[in-house]
Amino acid sequence: MTTPERRRRGFTIVELLVTMTLVGILVNISIPIYRNVTIKADAAHVMADFTTIRLAALEHHARESAFPAPADWRVIPPELLDELPDGFDFGYGTADYRWRKWTLGGGSGPSVMVGLEVRSPDPVLLATIARQYEGQIVAGGNQITFVID
Known part of the structure; x- marks a missing residue:
């Protein structure tokens, strides 16, 4: 009489541990990549907002011969x-x-400088924004000021 063949069902502990280890490695690789992509996307959105605000301010200045008054956060x-x-x-x-507006003295009388301040508790976002912007900026603490010329 032959013994019935035993059917193997499920996975062994070793197979499960190997699979979980591989998944863990993939997650550890992909999370920083995902964070980097989202930071770059957020920085691009802030830069697009800055361009929109800058153009609106310049259009207002062209029509009214003055920049808008400063406003709060x-x-x-x-x-x-x-x-x-x-x-x-x-x-x-x-x-x-x-929105910021500064009156500067000197020369032939007071002149005005305007800009947009951006603050964030995320220093990586601010650093990414600063790297993307090609104009004048003042950076310090948890904020960046874009100078509009």
Whole structure:
């Protein structure tokens, strides 16, 4: 009489451990890549917002011969409401925006300098934004100021 052949069912512990180890390695490789991609996308969005705000401010200046007054964080200057797209937000994700205007003395009288401040608790995002921007910036702490010339 022959003994019935035993059918193997399921996976062994070794097979499960090897599979879990491989999945863990893949996750450890992919998470930093995903974070890098999302940071670059967020930085590109902030840069696009800056371009939109800059163009709106320059259009306002061309029409009114003056730049908008400064505003607080995440507050759109009232003078720019008609220039910006409907539903435009003065911030994105962890980044908050603030419109700035400085009066500088000297030479033939006071002149004005304007810019957009961006603050974020994420230093990697701010560093990525600073690397992407080709104009004048002032960086310090948890914020960057884009100077509009």
